[in-house]
Amino acid sequence: MIAGWPLLLGGVGLFLAGMIILTEGLRALAGGSLRKLLSRYTKSPATGALTGAFTTALIQSSSATIVTAVGFVGAGMLGFTQSLGIIFGANIGTTLTGWLVAILGFKIKLGMLAMPLVLVGVVLRIYGRGVSKDAGWALVGFSLLFIGIATMQQGTAAFEGILMPSMFPPDTLFGRLQLVLLGMLVTLVTQSSSAGVATAMVALASEAISFPQAAAMVIGMDVGTTFTAALATVGGSTPMRRTGYAHVIYNFLTGVLAFFLLGPALVVLNALALTGAAAGGAQIGLALFHTFFNVTGVILILPFTNHFARLVKRLVPGEQPRLASMLDKGLLKEPAAAADAAIFTIRKIRSRQFKCLEETLTHQRKPEETLAELADVESAVRATRTYVHKIKAVVGSAEHQRLVEAMHALDHLRRLNRRCYKDGLGSAIAKDWRLQRLSRLLRRSLKGSADDKIEAKTEGVKQDYAAKLYTLMQRQNSVYRMHVLGEASSHGPDGEEVLAKLDGMRWLMRVAYHVWRIEVHTLKS
16 A cells, blocks of 8 residues: 555656646647637637637647737737637637546556657657657657556555545535535646546546546536636736636636536436446546536537626726736746737837827927826836846747847837937927928828737838838938038038037937837837
8 A cells, every 4th residue: 555655646747747748849839820820710709719629629738728818818919708718618628638548548558558659759859850859749748648647557556445435525415515625626736637637537447436426526626727827817917817717717607517417417427338437438438527517618608708708807807008017927937928918018119109209299298298108118118128038938939039029129119219308309300391391201100100009011011111211311311411511611500500400310310210120120020
């Protein structure tokens, strides 16, 4: 019996390690394609549920899917109501692990066969390049899942005749409630509902627990998986906290539904002979029950998604929007989602900066209003730069390149913001018709770009216009300089006025340069 504990605990550890490595490998293989799939096909809660289920099944991580959805909401790419579908679907996708364990771990018993695959995967990880390297890592994780299952089975064999169903709460109403709580506790300890389901299947195979006891524990595991997500949202942005609340409330409601469906489900599964431990049939039955109540929960809640969204919004009311309000530290564990939030924030900063500059050029703002706005922009630029530095992206990856472009955009926003603090140029520009003409062209460029939701096609047009404007400003700077200095030598304007005009021209040219580079780097990111 004592020898069984190390094997049992080690098996759980191997399974958890396998889940982590498998998820890392699959996500690396998928790259940005799954993010594109989520954003492209989530047009409604129903399509969101389908894409959420598909994405979670592929990367074997419901938390990664949900955090990505939060990033999309924060970046304005998805509405909160749409994102709820992804949360619902993620619960369905995560049941795939149970099916893999039930079929390959108990029906086919891949434990011994998986041993050599670990070596193959490690060799690919060390010597492979690109896709083969990521595929090797995923293979290591996949193999460890079944080695972990086999190790747990060896560990539970030492408890045969000692651990009996009678030692657990009985199959009564109160007993089932206790088993649900036990399942929640298991998930809190392992931080993985998949590991909890696998452990329940192993205990079921060794007849340490009965099928009704295992099913009740699985319900608790499904509810318990929300606690980690809920804790991660504490102190986060409004979208993050709303997502956490939605996840907890929905899984709790699904758990209540599953609790009341357990009795009828047992009748059906008994009739199908899927509750006995022989030949892995009970494991198939447990996976079927897990999938059934999650699918049923999604079907029942989809028609009421709008009502559910309103409930969550009442629980987590909106905050006064700030420029850097989307920079949620909870997104940092998903570099792609964090990058989306940072880039959306940069677009908002660009919009505010350009609008402020445009209104300043047309004298629509009082000096104190302009200074307050510039201070807000400067603070947001600092916060965004700090946030981008915290995002961990692989050097050379697509995400890393997006962050490089984001840093370039932030640098030009900072420099543009500081140029806007310069006083005394407005009067010089207003007194000269040539500078007024160039100022109008610059305002046209700013007006078209002062929008944080411009389509990519339109952004390309604005970038071309900004590039041509800067080229024009460069030419005009030389021509204008010669003209003003020529006038001064013929007893034209006094020295101070000449310097003011030249400063005004240089200021317009440099502002046009920063506007152009901001457009370029924002479009690339």
